[in-house]
Amino acid sequence: MTGRRAWAGVDLGTQSVRAVVAEEDGTVIGRGSVQLAGTRDGGRHEQDPESWWRAVVEALRRATGEAGGPEVAGIACCGTSGTILLVEDVPGDPARPLTRGLMYDDSRATAEAARIAAAPAPVWAAAGLRPQRTWALPKALWLHERHPGPGARVAHQVDLITSRLIGRPAATDTSNALKTGADPVTGTWPHEDLDRLGLPPALLPSLVRPGDLLGHVDPAVAEATGLREGTRVVAGMTDGCAAQIAAGVLEPGRWSIAAGTTTVLKGVADVLPADPTGVLYSHRSPDGRWWPGGASSAGAGLVTAVFGGPRPDLEGREVDAVTYPLTGTGERFPFQSGDAVAFTVGDVHDDADRHAAILRGVVLAARLCLDHVAGLGLAVEGAVTLTGGVTRSEHWIRLHADGLGREVRVPAEADGALGMAVLAAAGADGLVATSRRMLAPARVYPPERLGRLDALYARLVGELVARGWLGEGVPA
CATH class of the missing domain: 3.30.420.40 (ATPase, nucleotide binding domain)
Structure with a gap:
């Protein structure tokens, strides 16, 4: 020893x-x-x-x-x-x-x-x-x-x-x-x-x-x-939940988006949220708070399905189109539909266009998740923590900051094993204080082009409503 x-x-x-x-x-x-x-x-x-x-x-x-x-x-x-x-x-x-x-x-x-x-x-x-x-x-x-x-x-x-x-x-x-x-x-x-x-x-x-x-x-x-x-x-x-601890998302109003093959939203609330649609469910945290969250089938998996894997050579294209990024049939969050499939709003002409439309769809699907919980009256405050495979790309991170219209923070390490080490160490100090001691500072990405994807988001929401998959009243 x-x-x-x-x-x-x-x-x-x-x-x-x-x-x-x-x-x-x-x-x-x-x-x-x-x-x-x-x-x-x-x-x-x-x-x-x-x-x-x-x-x-x-x-x-x-x-x-x-x-x-x-x-x-x-x-x-x-x-x-x-x-x-x-x-x-x-x-x-x-x-x-x-x-x-x-x-x-x-x-x-x-x-x-x-x-x-x-x-x-x-x-x-x-x-x-x-x-x-x-x-x-x-x-x-x-x-x-x-x-x-x-x-x-x-x-x-x-x-x-x-x-x-x-x-x-x-x-x-x-x-x-x-x-x-x-x-x-x-x-x-x-x-x-x-x-x-x-x-x-x-x-x-x-x-x-x-x-x-x-x-x-x-x-x-x-x-x-x-x-x-x-x-x-x-x-x-x-x-x-272990990854949420490692991401340091432990106080009310804070939210994390794990953007990889699919998209997972997790946050913190002082009271148990009520979701009449039934797509949001909540874990009880070690400190007695509620950790609401939901898992969307939409995500960057469509990039792999269409292009065979990440294509950094196609990043950077500006396109007036967005693809709702489902790889199969059905969606579970922020709306539930057994019939939902991928679709594109706007025109795409080549692989770079298709790639850009999917990337925008990944970002705007995450925005739709955040708007769903905000619509339930839950606080969505300040920066959003971003984890998952998309954080390997600076372009994707900055697109999230612009598309979400808020600062994005990328943890130094969002590994569930580290989250469990933090939980094991918490003891009398509590989880929040222990995480502040044990977790390294996150990289911070402020939005550079506010409103960049607002028009596309409005068109995407309109199409989801028109198809009968999403209810009226989502802010767009």
Whole structure:
């Protein structure tokens, strides 16, 4: 031991597991990453849960080894939202998988989702939740119906990891449990409603808030992971919430846009937002605030679909056209339509025009998301934090600042693993104060051409309304 104190975070993604070790001031002194593989076939998307554990152990060993032996005082983990499996507690393994892991976008639980939609729990409506077929709850029902038996329990992706880290079945955090049907207001399971739908109470883990202590690193796994026996293991959050922490978007009125293949909006509010359209849902933060957000299917994925990948050689073209950037059929936020597809308003004549129209669509889809939450009465104040693949391009960043009409901030590192290290470190200081200490200053991009995309935005909104996908009243 060197006498230094540090914190560890783990991010279980779809394609890899990443681990970091960060010091008190947020300096990352150790990193580890291990690739994951899965099985996709139509609506099926599965992974081997044992591969998650092997990858976490190896990523942690690499990160702690590179860090050089500081005292890791605590660890937290995040995972993909809606990923679920069944496990059992047996001698030597508190979370032995009984099934494959059904990933966040596995969509086979169609009948179960319809059953939930026909008779939802009243607490979900009160919290603005409308469970979808890719949520964990219908998939948990789907798994239970196919794998009944005593001793089984529902586990989220991170629950398998934390259970093995502490050597006994771990409670699950209310963030990951949101899409499994937990009531975010009370932090409890609506047992009567879930039992009525076919998910008995015995299958469900106990619930804790993110940041609560789950236990301590078990001697059986300490050496393999490089963590000290007795290290605190605290409850984590979903991967999206972990990235929000790393982006430093933690105070009311602040919003972040993760612009990559798709577009994800997340923000902070003091009260639970009410969205009559049902496209916005809210996590409860570790400090008791609400983190409303929504995930749009629109995004820069259309650039890859059309051009095979980023095309910096086509950036810079000015065009009086905009493409709503959907790669498939259907949109889920800021409006819900099963029929929505990509379309272009205005004329395009060559690849540079098409590229520019898609870029403008990515920016204006994000603006539409912000206008949706503002229309619900939520504060949208000051700069917007931008993360995701688009931040690799200065042109894209500056286009966002102009198109959103507000300052854009790009975090030094918006990695979910770092967000979990910050959560593990928060303790009595609280999440906001800890993030200020541990997160590096963001790069700032003020708008240079205010109003640059206003006319295009008005035409885009008009077309969305004309097609019947978007309701009247969106500011344009």
